Amino acid sequence: MDFFFTIVFIALFGIIIWGIIKHFTSTKMTANDDYFEQAGVRVDFKAGTIKINKYTYDVKKVTGISTVTESGGRGVAASIRELTGVVEISVDDFKKPVHRIPIGGGKVKDFTQRLYVAIRKAGGTDFY
Numbered sequence: 001m002d003f004f005f006t007i008v009f010i011a012l013f014g015i016i017i018w019g020i021i022k023h024f025t026s027t028k029m030t031a032n033d034d035y036f037e038q039a040g041v042r043v044d045f046k047a048g049t050i051k052i053n054k055y056t057y058d059v060k061k062v063t064g065i066s067t068v069t070e071s072g073g074r075g076v077a078a079s080i081r082e083l084t085g086v087v088e089i090s091v092d093d094f095k096k097p098v099h100r101i102p103i104g105g106g107k108v109k110d111f112t113q114r115l116y117v118a119i120r121k122a123g124g125t126d127f128y
Contacts, residue, residue, distance in 0.1 A: 029114065036118035038111055039101050041089070043118035050089075050119065052099045057091050059124030064090040065115055067108050068100075087112055 029038040036043045042051040043059065050059050069085035085108035089099045103111050120126055 029111075031114070031118075036114060036121075038114065039087075039103055041101060041115065043115070043122050045118070045122045048123045050122070050124075052089060052091075052101070055091075055093075055096060055099070057093065059119050059122040061092040062089060062119055062124055063092055064088075065112060065119075065127065066090075067112050069108055087115070089115075 030036070034045060036045075040053045043049070044051075048059050050057050050062060066088045067085060068088060084102060084104045085106075087101045087103055087108060089101065090097060091099070101111075116127055
């Protein structure tokens with residue numbers, strides 16, 4: 001009987017951890033003729049602005065975009081690291097020069113590429 005409760009506890013714990021990761025690394029994307037939005041980042045094409053959570057900048061102030069992913073290790077921690085990553089957006093701002101955006105579901109590279117396209121479409125820097 002104790003074995004059963006242990007299995008149930010581990011399963012519930014896993015579901016809770018998965019839910020937390022899913023909540024904080026949402027990959028829902030919206031793109032249309034006016035804007036691109038995903039993971040708390042919104043690029044307005046006509047206004048030429050990028051909004052990162054509560055901060056808004058002109059797209060020309062974006063100085064770099066990089067992806068940070070970790071791999072390696074063993075077990076559950078390694079599996080979680082492979083499914084999550086961070087996109088770092090660097091801007092010309094003394095108060096907050098780097099914004100870290102967590103992305104889940106192995107979608108870091110897709111998000112980064114979409115962000116490049118959106119910034120370019122809004123009149124920002126061509127990073128290539």
